[in-house]
Amino acid sequence: MSHTSPASYLVWGIVSAIIFIFLVYHMYSFDRFRCLRWNHNAGAFKRIMTYSYLLGVPMIMTFALGSAAIKYRQGFIVFEGAIVPKPYQLWPEADQKAIFPLMLMFTVAWSFEMITHLEELCFWYFVVKSSGQQNWFRSRYFRVWVVGSCCAITYMPLLTILTRHDALKSEAFTFLGGSIGSLCLTLCFAPILWAFPEFLAGLKSAGVDNGTIVRLTKFHELNTIRVIFRFIFVVPLFTLGVDGVRAHKHINEYMIWTDFLTMISGFGCGISSALTLVIFFPRNIEDEIAAKEAAREKRRSRRSASLIGVGGEFSSQVGILPPADYYPPSIATEQPIQYTVLPSLDGHGQPTSPLSTPQVVHKEWHYDRARDVHVAMSETRLTPVRRPSQKRHYLQKRSSVNAVVHNFTSPIDVS
Incomplete structure (x- = not known):
């Protein structure tokens, strides 16, 4: 940040802000942020993987936007006939003191990224190499992840802390x-990418269900794309x-190369982080x-039941009954309602028909509100929420494929 232009960090900040917005939208669509609750994530492993990744994205965004704000505030100067960003030695003391916290935040976020990448690497090696009922938490791959994560979270911030006296040196060693x-x-x-197609072919021959094959194929394609963008993220910063x-610098002295490499690295970091989000928290659109259709039908049935209840109470209170054909035959009962039919009279008050006495007519309908609500609720069909199909127990025993493959949903959702 000390010698690159303001535009380079502004581009990195915009990319990271877009990824952060996508993260919020994806987590809301995934399960309405329920996965962020502490009690929702059972086990220390899933908590570490969830919070380390989700904290890394806003930390990188804060570093990029904060660096861009300071660089734009300081501007440029003319040095030896060229316009260059103002060196950090000429900054006010407050801005110089902000370099170390921002760089330390970036290194911690980068450590979280390496923890995430190492877990995925060890997990996929475990999936491809192991077989039978071997447990992920008792495998050597899990122990490698634990040791590597401790090293990553230690050596990265330590590099920045030990070189904080020189901003240029600190930035160079942190990047390296x-x-x-x-x-x-x-x-x-x-x-892993090379051996995965053969691994999928072995799963098909072992009788693994098609849903699992489809999910693993999708993750393989996403991993391939993400590895490409990881190279785009890492190689420029390595350069x-x-x-x-080095004592004599060939690239860092030219603003066009520093800006180009920094911007390219920002795009690689943002896109690879977005793909990691999709892999860690996969959405099932079906x-x-x-679930939305079931909730909509449930609200509709409740609304219709409440309207029917209000109509029945109103009719019983005012003593007014609707006509006989108002209700369908399915909600009529066998209880007869009696009506008195009077004969028609002529001008002299005499009956026009042979009827001399009133007759009682039986109408075979009666409104039953409880039965009406029951029929309305029974006619509402709720669509069940489908869950990923699981392989039968006997097939898991017969297959040489590890049991985690049959129920695979995410690299962090393992037990």
């Missing part, structure tokens, strides 16, 4: 140290870091539509 770790993780993903720690 973080990019080396992320580059190694990204390169280790290549064997700037290597050039920054289930969401079914």
Whole structure:
């Protein structure tokens, strides 16, 4: 941040802000933010993976926007006939003191990113290499993730803290140290991507259900795209870091290269983070539509039941009954209602028909509000919410595929 232009960090800030908006929208659509509750995430592993990833995105956005604000406030100067961003040595003391907190926030967020990438790497190796009923938390891959996560959360902030006396040196070593770790993780993903098609073919021959094959195929495609954008994120920062720690700098002295590499890295970081969000919290559109239809039908049935109840109470209170054909035959009972029919009279007051006495006519209908509500509720069909199909227990015993594959939904949703 100390020598790049304001526009480079502004682009990074805009990209990270868009990703943050997408994160909020996706989490709301996923389960209305219920996954963010502490009690919702059972187990320390899922809590660590959920909060470390979700905290990393706003931290990177704060670093980028804060750096852009300071850089624009300081502006440019003319140095040896060229217009360059004002060096941090000429900044006010308050702005100079802001460099270290912003850079430390960026390194912590980068550590969270490496924890996320390392977990995915170890998980996919566990899925491809293990078999039978082996448990993820008792595997060597889980232990590798624990040790690697402790190293990532330690060495990245430590680099920034030990070099904080020189902003340029701190930035160079932070970029170099973080990019080396992320580059190694990204390169280790290549064997997984190469072996995954053969792994999927083995699952089909083992009789794994088609729904699981479809989900794994989708995650394989997303992982392939994300690995490409990880390279776009890491390689530019690795280039700037290597050039920054050398005595004679060939790239960092030219603003066009620093801006280009910084902007490209911002796009790679943002897009790879968005793909990680989709993989960690996958949405099932079919289930969401079914749930919305069920909720809509439930509200509609309640509304119709309340209207029928209000109409029946009003009729009974005022003593007015609707005509016989108002209600369908399905809600009529066998209890007869008696009506008295008087004979017609002529001008002299004599009956015009042979009837000399009133007759009683039986009408075979009677309004029963309780039965009406029961019929209305029974006619409302609620669409059930479908859950991902699970393989039968006997197939899991016979198959050599690990049990986690049959119920796979997300790399962090394992037990």
